[in-house]
Amino acid sequence: MGDHYDSLEIRNPALRESEQTAALHGAIAHAMTAPGWAAHLKGIDPKSVTSRAALAKLPVLRKSDIADLQKASPPFGGLNVTPPGKAKRLLMSPGPIYEPEGGDAGNWGAARACFAAGFRSGDIVHNAFSYHLTPGAFMLESGAHALGCAVIPGGVGNTEQQLDAIAHYKPVGYVGTPDFLKILLDTAAKTGKDASSIKRALVSGAALPGSLRDELRSRGVAVVQCYATAELGIVAYESEAMQGMIVNENLILEIVRPGTGEPVAEGEVGEIVVTSFNLDYPMIRLATGDLSALLPGVSPCGRTNIRIKGWMGRADQTAKIKGMFVHPKQVAEVGQRHPELSRLRLVVGREAEQDTMTLLAESASSDAALAAAAADTLQSVTKLKGNVMLVKPGSLPNDGKVIADERPVG
Secondary structure: OOOOOOHHHHHHHHHHHHHHHHHHHHHHHHOOOHHEEEEHHOOOOOOOOOOOHOOOOOOOOEHHHHHHHHHHHHHHHHHOOOOOOHEEEEEEEEEOEEEEEEOOOHHHHHHHHHOOOOOOOOOOOOOOOOOOOOOOOHHHHHHHHOOOOEEEEEOOHHHHHHHHHHHHHHHHHHHOOOOOOHHHHHHHHHHHHOOOOOOOEOOOOOOHHHHHHHHHHHHHOOOEEEEEEEEOOEEEEOOOOOOOOOOOOEEEEEEEEEOOEEEEEOOEEEEEEEEEOOOOOOOOEEEEEEOOOEEOOOOOOOOOOOOHHHHHEOOOEEEEEEEEEEEEEHHHHHHOOOOEEEEEEEEEEEEEOOOOOEEEEEEEOOOOOHHHHHHHHHHHHHHOOOOOEEEEOOOOOOOOOOEEOOOOOO
């Protein structure tokens, strides 16, 4: 395998783009054989979707809507091509949201992330993700098995019992949350149990601040992280370069303006939207609700796919103002009706025991008439009165935040 899992990781970016977009229409046509996707993509001709630009015109499916679809049409909202009885596992995540695991564990794309973390054939890997209903443990286990690693199914809890297994089997690798890895190492130090065999870790499911990564490194464990969802598997992963997360080869990732399906420019923070090529449980423009941004260039490790900065917060910034819910998509609609405006930020405040809202809008113009027109649109869209303040282009933070709720708490 060398330094990379396979040649797909080091393809010419133009070749990757050509091959993936050429497969789009077939993936969409296959998805539309499922009733849920047929309804969601009604009127779409799959043959017309042969580019990123054409893909960007399709409606997004919000992860937050999947639970409602599943209640109306159990068990998977009609989004599954493979029948439940033909799945390998039937899983359940908090929400609750239900997911099938199909027959091809490669759909989760975990082997690439495990390889980039340094796992190799013959390694023993301790898996501390939960094996109870949720897919995380099975997802990472599939990647380790694909590489020829043995897996200790540690799960969560029972810290000292897990340490007994670690001391006995001496795994070189760890998959799980970074928090629990620290707990294992702390407990090992207190009890005198040996966890020194663990040298490499692939973590997910919790934040990995630089201070924690540095502490774990000082204790002999090289840690990289990956970003995953139950519906998509491993979306992106770090390599030893640790300069952003490299997007997986089995999907197409877009960064869109929160509340819309419109792709943003490279470097702009927005919502992660993903299209997968999973034949059992396809996802076409799934809006994950997570924020990130595209990084320029390619990773120094030689992998040539696009990179994201990693998880940068949540895109769902819905706020209740004067008893009315205001959503990011409503703020985006104001911008769509006034193309002279670029980045928007609705600031929610509190004055004289009343909710207030002020729309900060980047604009090259300082025309009072434009501000007044935008204020009228804001009221029309949200059914609430608010002020509009025009600000200089580039003056608002590039953090993906569309609604900033600054009301005091308590």
